[in-house]
Amino acid sequence: MNIEELKNDLEAEKFLFDIGVLKINEVCPYCESTEIYSIRRNHFKCKSCRREWSKYNGTIFKDIRIKPLKFVKIIHELSKGSLIKRISEDLEVSYNTVLKIKTLILKRLLKKLFNIDEVKSLFSVGIEINENGIDLNYVENINLEELSTLKNEKIGRLYIFKNYDIYDLYIVFSEKIIKSLEKNSVKLNLKDVRVELRMLLKNISEKVSKGKITNVDTLLFTLVQTHFINYHGNDKLFYLFLEILKHK
Template sequence: MDVVSLSTLASDREKTVSYLREKGLLVTYTRCPFCGSEHIGEVRREKYKCYQCRKEWSIRRGSIFEGMKLSWEKILWAMKLFEMEVTAHKAALQLRLSYEVTLRLYTLFRKAIWVHTQKEGKSLLEGEVEMDESYFGGKRKGKRGRGAAGKIPVFGILERGGKVQVEVVEQVYTASRRSGHGEMVEVRLE
C-alpha cells in the first residue's frame, strides 16, 4: 500500500478496522466470547455487548493489539514503517512514541508474520540456502566475539530470494572444529 492510500485509510476508523479484520489482525465476533449467544451489538465506539449475559468486550479482544491503547492511525503507520524496514528507534521518533512501545509493536508484527507462515505450512526452505550464526547481547567491555560473557547464539537460515528462519540456540559448533571459508561442515544445534 502506498503512503497516500495509507493516510486516507488511517483517517477513517471504520475503514481501518475493516482493513485490519480483512488482514486477519482483528477478530470478527458473531457470537459472545463469554456465553456464545448470537444476540450481540456495538454499544459504544469499539465496544461490543452481549444482551444475554450483559458482558462487554473491546474490538481488540483476541487480537495482537489486545491491551494496547494506541490509535489505529499510529498502528497503521507503525506497520508501514515496519514494512519499509525502518528501525524501531527511528520509527519511535517518527511516530512520537517511546522506543519500548514501538519495539513491542514490531515484535507483535513479527509474531503475527510467524503465526501466519506456520498456519500456511511454509516452514520448509527450498533451493539455494545460506546458514550462519551470530551472537547478540553481552557487555561491550572486555572480551568480544564468541567468547564474550552473556552472548546469546542465534542461528539463521536464509533461502535466497525468499524466507528467513532464525532460532536462538544453546551452542553452535562444527563437527570437525576446522572450517574455512566455502568449506562444507556439519552443524549441530543443541
C-alpha cells in the same frame, strides 16, 4: 493498496478488517448468545447476560494499546527496515510500543519460518540457492570443531562460511566472540559471493558496522527482513507481518 492513502483511524481499521487482522466476534464471549449490540465505540453488549466487551478482544489491540492508523504505519515502517527510534519519533509513539510490536513480529516470524519459539545465544543460518529461490534454514547444532579449521569472513559477531556443507552461505550468530573461529577470520569479501546473495550480505554488513544491530534477535530479524526486501520487495514483507499478527 497504497498505505500512504489511509487518512484516519476509521480507514485504517477498515483496511485491517478487510485483510483479516481484525475480526468482529458476533457471539457473546461469556454466554455465546448472538444477540449483541454496539453500545459505544469499540464496545459491544449482550442482550442475554448484559455483559460488555471490547470488539478488539482476541486481536493484537487487546494487549497493545494503539490506534489503528499508527499501528498500520508502524508495521509499514518496520517492513521497510526503519529503526525503532526513528519510527517512535516520526509517528510520536512511545519507543516501548514500537519495540513491543517488533518483538511480537519477530517471535511469530520465527515460529512461522523456522518453527522455533526463541533465538538461542548461539545459532546459525544456512542459506541455499535452489530452483525455487533462496531458502533460509535455522540451525542450532553447530559443529564448532569442524568450523574452526575453515576460513570464515567476519562481520561483528557474525562468522560467514561460503559453500559449507549443503549451503551457499553458512552464517554463525553469537552473542560472544568465538575464540576457536577467530584464528581463521578474515575481512568479508563480497566480490566472490554469488550475485543472488551479494546484496543480502552487503546490507547486513553495513548495518552491523554502523552499530544498528547489536544482539542475536535483531541480527536474525534483520537477516530475514533484508532477504524479503531484496527478493520480494517491501510490500510482501509488510503483508507478511500483518498476516502473522492476525491471531493471538
